[in-house]
Amino acid sequence: MKELELARDRWLERCEQLGAELSxxxxxxxxxxxxxxxxxxxxxxxPSPRLEEWKYTNVAALVHQPFxxxxxxxxxxxxxxxxxxxxxxxxCSLFVFVxxxxxxxxxxxxxxxxxxxxxxxxxxxxxxxxxxxxxLGARVDLRExxxxxxxxxxxxxxxxxxxxxxxxxxxxxxxxFVSAANGAAPLVxxxxxxxxxxxxxxxxxxxxxxxxxxxCFTNAVCEVDCAPDAELHLVLLQREGARSFHxxxxxxxxxxxxxxxxxxxxxxGSLVRNDLAVELGAEGAEATLHGLYVxxxxxxxxxxxxxxxxxxxxxxxxxYKGILGGSARGVFRGRILVREGAQxxxxxxxxxxxxxxxxxxxxxxxxxxxxxxxxxCSHGSSIGxxxxxxxxxxxxxxxxxxxxxxxxxxGFAAEILRALPVxxxxxxxxxxxLERLRGPAVAA
Amino acid sequence: MGADAMLEIRDxxxxxxxxxxxxxxxxxxxxxxxxxxxxxxxxxxxxLAHVLAGKPGYEVTRGRILYDGEDLAALAxxxxxxxxxxxxxxxxxxxxxxxxxxFLKASLNAIRAARGEPELDAMDFLGLVREKMKLVHxxxxxxxxxxxxxxxxxxxxxxxxxxxxxxxxxxxxxxETDSGLDIDALRVVASGVNALRGPxxxxxxxxxxxxxLDYIVPDRVHVISEGRIVHSGGKExxxxxxxxxxxxxxxxxxxxxxxxx
Numbered sequence: 001m002k003e004l005e006l007a008r009d010r011w012l013e014r015c016e017q018l019g020a021e022l023s024x025x026x027x028x029x030x031x032x033x034x035x036x037x038x039x040x041x042x043x044x045x046x047p048s049p050r051l052e053e054w055k056y057t058n059v060a061a062l063v064h065q066p067f068x069x070x071x072x073x074x075x076x077x078x079x080x081x082x083x084x085x086x087x088x089x090x091x092c093s094l095f096v097f098v099x100x101x102x103x104x105x106x107x108x109x110x111x112x113x114x115x116x117x118x119x120x121x122x123x124x125x126x127x128x129x130x131x132x133x134x135x136l137g138a139r140v141d142l143r144e145x146x147x148x149x150x151x152x153x154x155x156x157x158x159x160x161x162x163x164x165x166x167x168x169x170x171x172x173x174x175x176x177f178v179s180a181a182n183g184a185a186p187l188v189x190x191x192x193x194x195x196x197x198x199x200x201x202x203x204x205x206x207x208x209x210x211x212x213x214x215x216c217f218t219n220a221v222c223e224v225d226c227a228p229d230a231e232l233h234l235v236l237l238q239r240e241g242a243r244s245f246h247x248x249x250x251x252x253x254x255x256x257x258x259x260x261x262x263x264x265x266x267x268x269g270s271l272v273r274n275d276l277a278v279e280l281g282a283e284g285a286e287a288t289l290h291g292l293y294v295x296x297x298x299x300x301x302x303x304x305x306x307x308x309x310x311x312x313x314x315x316x317x318x319x320y321k322g323i324l325g326g327s328a329r330g331v332f333r334g335r336i337l338v339r340e341g342a343q344x345x346x347x348x349x350x351x352x353x354x355x356x357x358x359x360x361x362x363x364x365x366x367x368x369x370x371x372x373x374x375x376x377c378s379h380g381s382s383i384g385x386x387x388x389x390x391x392x393x394x395x396x397x398x399x400x401x402x403x404x405x406x407x408x409x410x411g412f413a414a415e416i417l418r419a420l421p422v423x424x425x426x427x428x429x430x431x432x433x434l435e436r437l438r439g440p441a442v443a444a
Numbered sequence: 445m446g447a448d449a450m451l452e453i454r455d456x457x458x459x460x461x462x463x464x465x466x467x468x469x470x471x472x473x474x475x476x477x478x479x480x481x482x483x484x485x486x487x488x489x490x491x492l493a494h495v496l497a498g499k500p501g502y503e504v505t506r507g508r509i510l511y512d513g514e515d516l517a518a519l520a521x522x523x524x525x526x527x528x529x530x531x532x533x534x535x536x537x538x539x540x541x542x543x544x545x546x547f548l549k550a551s552l553n554a555i556r557a558a559r560g561e562p563e564l565d566a567m568d569f570l571g572l573v574r575e576k577m578k579l580v581h582x583x584x585x586x587x588x589x590x591x592x593x594x595x596x597x598x599x600x601x602x603x604x605x606x607x608x609x610x611x612x613x614x615x616x617x618x619x620e621t622d623s624g625l626d627i628d629a630l631r632v633v634a635s636g637v638n639a640l641r642g643p644x645x646x647x648x649x650x651x652x653x654x655x656x657l658d659y660i661v662p663d664r665v666h667v668i669s670e671g672r673i674v675h676s677g678g679k680e681x682x683x684x685x686x687x688x689x690x691x692x693x694x695x696x697x698x699x700x701x702x703x704x705x
Binding site: 387388389390392393394395396397398399400401403404407408410411412413414415 | 497498499500520521522524525526530531533536537539540541542547550551554555558590607611
């Protein structure tokens with residue numbers, strides 16, 4: 001574990017230097033946030049597989065890579081790249097971030113700016129940092145998440161999404177974070193802050209892709225606040241190249257009667273770790289957590305979720321599905337916490353996996369902690385292969401074996417894909433997942 | 445002999461897992477003929493259907509299956525389907541997440557491609573499938589649903605016959621298509637099957653009961669017992685079986701050839 005400590009110390013040095021540069025001119029609350037984050041990272045360092053939370057996911061390979069905080073690389077991505085990357089069907093507001101920094105020349109807002117604001121975090125930090133006070137860093141638990149602490153110590157740019165009270169947008173908002181992985185090994189820090197106003201309704205896609213086939217390390221932090229009666233659909237799409245490491249922390253808080261649906265789609269990267277925490281912080285909150293992870297070769301795809309029922313009358317529905325071929329490894333750990341007094345909680349969790357080959361592996365573990373006595377909680381998990389009878393049925397109707405397998409694989413994912421809140425996205429992802437299963441993930 | 449047969453089964457022995465289920469089947473089916481295969485439970489009827497369709501897990505240990513003079517057992521299930529072999533399943537498989545209409549279109553276009561015909565586009569497919577659905581009284585709502593998922597027993601069997609009508613196979617194997625059907629559904633299914641009867645198409649109708657054969661009248665009836673055909677006759681044999689049961693045939697000594705191990 002000496003190596004993890006050495007790596008931590010290396011990164012702490014960078015936090016000191018770069019943090020000092022970045023914090024120049026920043027108000028006290030931001031400086032304090034950076035300092036606290038640096039301290040938290042210093043305490044925890046990079047997680048060792050001896051920790052229960054990291055038992056199945058070894059970050060040694062990540063730590064060995066000589067990643068450096070990404071330099072601005074505006075010229076590295078052009079309009080043509082964006083058009084190729086952004087699924088064409090959505091016709092929605094597009095905001096592009098290259099190596100973590102907003103590229104306004106590649107971004108377009110569709111619709112009424114009064115219904116939606118997407119601002120650059122770097123610009124807000126400089127020009128009106130007051131808008132960030134009490135919001136930035138308010139939801140993410142830096143004590144528990146050293147990667148998020150590192151990202152916060154080095155925070156620079158990102159997207160600050162504000163959906164005003166009562167605003168209802170039918171057009172999805174597409175945030176594309178492009179890592180330019182051309183030789184240099186960049187650490188890219190996508191940062192997203194979402195405030196969904198009272199009785200607002202919106203759909204947001206946070207999309208991480210990489211250009212080039214070099215290594216990159218994406219360390220994303222997304223904080224979400226849902227005001228009373230807000231409805232937010234959040235699609236977290238990860239489709240980076242085969243040599244990417246992707247660690248993402250999503251922390252959401254829900255106020256009274258708000259509805260949050262997350263769709264976490266992990267389709268690329270050599271190592272992916274998603275930590276998603278949703279706090280149902282007031283009565284009547286409804287949370288839907290959907291996830292799909294698709295891996296092949298030696299990919300590691302790890303999802304840790306926490307559904308925190310803090311108040312009574314909350315409802316949560318969680319469904320994660322995994323498709324694993326080659327020697328891919330999946331991890332699902334779903335924690336449901338029903339706090340004292342959170343009566344009439346109704347929580348369900350399900351994790352289903354299909355293993356396409358003998359080398360694939362899944363570790364699935366529910367973890368229910370129930371401290372109230374009048375609640376409904378259920379969980380279930382399954383692991384299996386493609387149904388042989390179904391394969392024969394399809395083949396007996398003329399579909400060849402490869403096509404029959406594809407059809408069943410897409411069918412397995414259909415429940416997740418159909419629930420996606422953006423028309424056409426499900427079909428795109430259905431295609432993409434087959435592409436990814438067919439061979440090593442190629443960069444966009 | 446047999447030069448004009450579409451399907452010629454010679455001394456067929458087959459295993460399902462470790463059990464030898466078929467122990468010397470001989471059967472010939474000429475174009476345009478409909479043969480019924482009857483027999484008690486466990487006699488090997490469904491195994492015969494599965495072996496003909498190429499279900500994995502079944503192994504031909506002796507004998508031959510010739511389809512148009514070619515060795516059928518050497519072909520993958522999809523290849524058999526593309527050459528016109530169709531099995532209507534006794535227990536159609538439920539496949540969650542795959543829409544019935546998507547499946548039918550993919551299937552039809554795979555078969556059409558094998559026949560050298562152009563793919564049907566969405567509109568042409570829709571027109572065709574609607575026409576065929578009427579023949580089996582199938583509501584259109586079943587098209588958008590997942591394959592057989594939550595279908596009633598009758599709906600599943602109609603879906604099988606619908607596929608047969610769409611794919612227009614040359615050799616139709618019906619495996620206990622009557623099981624689980626009430627009399628109205630049975631009539632509908634049978635009329636769908638009869639709509640396909642023609643001089644170039646042959647059918648093997650596997651059933652436990654004579655009832656289905658009131659509606660799909662066979663040219664020949666074979667009785668299978670312990671993996672062999674122990675008796676063959678005209679359509680009146682089915683009626684006799686209905687009256688007398690199978691016991692008198694099972695006890696009867698089979699022909700010398702069939703008795704050889």
